[in-house]
Amino acid sequence: MPQQNMIQALNAAQDILLERDPNVVIFGEDTGYFGGVFRATDGLQAKHGLQRVFDSPITEAGIIAMAIGMGANGLRPIAEIQFSDYIFPGFDQIISELSRLRYRSAGQYTAPVTVRSPWGGGIRGGQTHSMSPEAFFTHIPGIKVVVPSTPHDAKGLLISAVEDDDPVIFFEPKRLYNGPFDGDHEAAAKSWAQHSGGDVPDGHYTVPLGKAKVVRAGKDASIITYGTMVHVALAAVAKSGIDAEIIDLRTLAPVDLDTITWSVEKTGKCVIVHEAPKTSGFGAELSAAIQENCFYHLEAPITRVTGWDTPYPHAHEWEYFPSQARIINALQHVMKV
Template identity: 65%
Template sequence: MNMIQAINSAMDVMMARDPNVIVMGEDVGYFGGVFRATAGLQAKYGKTRVFDTPITEIGIIGVAVGMGAYGLRPVPEIQFADYIYPALDQLVSEAARLRYRSAGEFISPITVRSPFGGGIFGGQTHSQSPEGIFTHISGIKTVIPSTPYDAKGLLIASIEDNDPTIFFEPKRIYNGPFHGHYDRPAKTWAAHPGGEVPAGYYRVDLGKAAVVRPGNDVTILCYGTMVHVVTSTIDELGPEFGGLDAEIIDLRTLVPLDIEAIEASVKKTGRCLIVHEATRTGGFGAELATLVQERCFYHLEAPIERVTGFDTPYPHSLEWAYFPGPVRIGTALKKLLKD
């Protein structure tokens, strides 16, 4: 399966297992979603369990919070992460606080799915990476898969979780990981069909990072599309470094964060590079750098490096310069390894 198929399979599996699982959002019903992630679900489960909503993000999330409080498990889709901002009040003031405010009498088991990130020529209003905003909100979990297998398992775990979860789907790799140059437009890439994904139920627990590639020279922390960018870059630049033994860690969930895996890796390698697509200031990489410094200071052999998007509004015409790629990642690695 590719990631779209895996996400669709996760919702299908959970709707079959639990009649309280509801899918809702703009065009998710008959049309099957703008990226086809919900294709076929309405035909299979009916219009009362998979239904279209008006174009009102605050209404979508507000209704989902109410549904969750009364025992349902809604999976609302926000068509693009850029459109989620009108719903912030419902997410921050209602969903995130409901269990605490009611002393556990009510919960908010909603899973908000949304495509995020650039790379599909979507322009300023279809390409943002706002994950850092949600990691700051106590009471909300933030999940970002990088593979079809993880996408299905993490989505199932999110739907089963009793707390609200923001499930960001990196649309640049919706149709499979790509090989070649990650600093060039998509038309130059060769698409990969995806990965092995079990057809039935399984879960990938939240809060568990994955070691994509073990190594001893440097720890690279990344998530989503950047996992593939980093892996491709290490393959490309390895000969230039005389062989680069980098440990690549896919965080998978930002909240809860697998800080134990990060700490163990950095203490082993002594060096840390953080890569994410979102803008630099206030990005989640700043939190990662602080945590590494607090826990691994006496093991560090070089200052922590970050490679991120730039502090600009999303630059539609220059998005391929905006994305972290081999040139900027290579420059950061040279600084880390110069000693």
Template identity: 50%
Template sequence: MPVLNNIQALNYALMQEMERDPSIVVFGEDAGYEGGVFRATVDLQAKFGVDRCFDTPISESGIVGMAVGMAINGLKPVVELQFCGFTYPAFNQIISHVSRMRNRSRGKYTLPMVIRFPFGGGIRALEHHSESPEALFAHIPGLKVVAPSTPYETKGLLLAALRDPDPVIFMEPKRIYRAFKQEVPEEDYVIEIGKANIVKEGEDITIVTWGAMVRDTLKAVEKANEKGIHPEVIDLRTISPIDQETVIQSVKKTGRILVVQEAVKSFSAASEIIAFVNEKAFLHLEAPPARVTAPDIIVPLPRGEQFYMPHPDMIYEKINEVVNFLT
């Protein structure tokens, strides 16, 4: 069984699925010859040729618009947009066409396409490189939004996205692209889109998180365990559709909810999670729902990044606060 990091798992999944399905084409800025800015698509052009893995002009709207036409006409495009902040020029195509084609055509056309891009901070990048815009995409009906947290999850979720009949926004937490390795099965497997994963069982508090924050949350939980606190940690995996059932059942067991996200606080995925917990599990709560998030500011340039991003100590302090509410 190969031991891979997240970048290698992405490449591994693309390689396997392109061999299985000749309709898949991969393209984006530097995605062909160079293999992408982070090398997620390395060797794909050498193996499958320039017709199936190629470079594009620097025009995100044009890249996604071209993918729309391809998907309608029988191909399965995999678009790589270099950074999260570069998705904004493509918003018109994503909102006006990608998300609406099934509804517009009354089901005659679907768009089996994947739009991939790295997101989040932690690598001291430039402006427009470190946003966490999952809530922007999750707000749009017709899009599925996925954010894996480990190499195993990355391969299984990407294979599921590549086989989905509808468009999937596949957000890759770049801070953990090469942070650690994990055994990833060679054989084919998929992880269901829309199904969360209970990473660690517990009974004192439910913690919901995703992407790079899963790793930081587990570090905080180790410290909490030393103090006799046993959180239950849920990796959401999919921001949309969101797995409300797994979260609600956990909250009914623990009586407390903490959401950890790298994105800004207001109008966020964390806000939505707390809203449906209040709607469906209010009488089970023993403490107010809580969040650990970035502040409501633009991501600072590298020198100030460490003051912006949530970290394990912040998460531990909030765990302790919620568990000891009114005690």
């Protein structure tokens, strides 16, 4: 099977979507001629033309608004927001218009818009290029939120997202673009070529939205996570000596509560891991939902390992970024309670 990194997989997904459906268009800041600051749309304008793949001015509100108008009128736009930190000027459009169009029009209009955006930290991006703003979006009825953790899932999920008739926010863990990153920033960078998640089939395939994946089976505790932290959790569990199950959510909204409940009822212990700040983060929702559904099976407090409640630091990135050691501590904590 061909080996691809996440950028190549996303590029291939978009190429296939453009090929198969004349209504698919791609635009954003630098997505056209330049091929995207992370190269996710490299070569697509040359192949599919200026009408299908083009550059927008630097106006996130404008990018989202244009995508909504196109979507409501029958196109299937993929709008790129260059960094998820830049998504805020487009908030009003995403929430007031995009997420509510189907509801407000009683089903007369939908907006099959996919908003792609590089997300998360670990690349020395500082405060305004490292955010994980997923909790803002998981709170909003009417939009789906996806975070892949491998090139294979990135391609299959992006195709599902674009083919979905409702809006999807597609966050791409930018630290995973070029290789699986397990949190050890001093080790040599690894490539997707040596990772099974880098096996990306040619052509069209989908990974379903709303379905989590058990990436490591275990019986002692459940780790619920997504994005970059899937790989950090895998490395932490390997060192911990604890037989923890790891669930990669892949879709945060709608979240796959069945898989989570199945796992936590089995293990009785749960650790939630994400990069975003703790307070009112998506982990809070997961914890609240898990204790509602698994209360009588829980044998220890649900523990959250998250970024700290500060803006994302530049100098102290590795003190902020949840480490293998913090995950191991949390596992030991829930095991000894």
